[in-house]
Amino acid sequence: MQGHIxxxxxxxxxxxxxxxxxxxxNNRQLGYKNKIIKVDHNQPKIDEKFDSTKIDQVKVEMANxxxxxxxxxxxxxxxxxxxxxxxxLLRILCPGYNLPCRxxxxxxxxxxxxxxxITKINFxxxxxxxLTLGVxxxxxxxxxxxxxxxIITTNKIIEVIENVGTTKFAGVVSNNASTMVKAKKLVxxxxxxxxxxxxxxxxxxLLTNDICKLEFAQSILKKCMKLVHFFxxxxxxxxxxxxxxxxxxxxxxxxxxxxxxxxxxAFDCVSSVLRxxxxxxxxxxx
Numbered sequence: 001m002q003g004h005i006x007x008x009x010x011x012x013x014x015x016x017x018x019x020x021x022x023x024x025x026n027n028r029q030l031g032y033k034n035k036i037i038k039v040d041h042n043q044p045k046i047d048e049k050f051d052s053t054k055i056d057q058v059k060v061e062m063a064n065x066x067x068x069x070x071x072x073x074x075x076x077x078x079x080x081x082x083x084x085x086x087x088x089l090l091r092i093l094c095p096g097y098n099l100p101c102r103x104x105x106x107x108x109x110x111x112x113x114x115x116x117x118i119t120k121i122n123f124x125x126x127x128x129x130x131l132t133l134g135v136x137x138x139x140x141x142x143x144x145x146x147x148x149x150x151i152i153t154t155n156k157i158i159e160v161i162e163n164v165g166t167t168k169f170a171g172v173v174s175n176n177a178s179t180m181v182k183a184k185k186l187v188x189x190x191x192x193x194x195x196x197x198x199x200x201x202x203x204x205x206l207l208t209n210d211i212c213k214l215e216f217a218q219s220i221l222k223k224c225m226k227l228v229h230f231f232x233x234x235x236x237x238x239x240x241x242x243x244x245x246x247x248x249x250x251x252x253x254x255x256x257x258x259x260x261x262x263x264x265x266a267f268d269c270v271s272s273v274l275r276x277x278x279x280x281x282x283x284x285x286x
Contacts, residue, residue, distance in 0.1 A: 003111035014163045018122065024115040055096040063097050068113045071105065078106040129168050157187055171195040175202040208263035221258050221266060224273045227280070228255045237283065244279035
């Protein structure tokens with residue numbers, strides 16, 4: 001329940017959330033500092049001949065946080081914690097560490113770590129001024145579409161600004177979609193000192209995409225992509241090309257494809273063909 005109030009409940013005030021964030025964080029006793037101890041590694045130790053079946057609580061908490069970060073940051077499914085091979089690995093590394101179950105890892109321990117991170121972020125924000133609020137969406141490594149929660153509505157953006165402190169912001173940055181333009185205008189209408197700023201990277205992306213639509217650019221990209229698709233589809237030709245790249249010590253790696261939504265990939269695609277020109281000629285001559 002404390003984790004729900006701290007992280008998910010929409011009906012409580014920011015002040016109440018802050019109280020419960022601290023409670024969830026403290027429940028897991030996650031605050032610690034790593035201590036570096038100087039040890040003479042050449043001196044034999046009696047405990048080198050056996051593995052202790054008990055470890056102190058501080059090390060348990062350090063291991064718990066490391067486990068949570070590993071699963072959350074690497075995109076590892078939580079059920080792996082109960083995989084017998086994973087259990088064997090950790091038993092060999094540290095016999096005294098008792099692995100948590102999947103539910104404990106995905107709920108209590110994850111909520112505790114999230115609370116720890118949010119508390120740390122809130123502390124940093126409380127000492128900052130002239131912040132710029134960035135708004136965007138992205139795709140995760142597993143293909144999921146992720147969106148910052150602040151892009152839901154203009155009211156939500158204003159709510160975030162007010163929760164952090166309006167005087168701390170200097171601008172709101174986003175792409176130039178009509179909805180985002182309107183949202184930034186509404187924020188600027190309420191708080192005139194918060195400037196609506198267009199994302200320059202997104203602007204360059206759109207500009208470059210328009211250039212890539214020209215007939216000359218399209219012709220080059222299509223020819224380059226034919227090479228990329230051929231060597232990806234043909235296992236034998238692809239293997240030959242990789243061998244040639246290695247033998248010729250080509251820096252930068254193999255052929256790269258072009259994605260229309262990422263302008264930088266147009267450069268990567270064409271430059272990869274130029275980079276692998278000699279390797280491509282050698283494969284063609286075989």
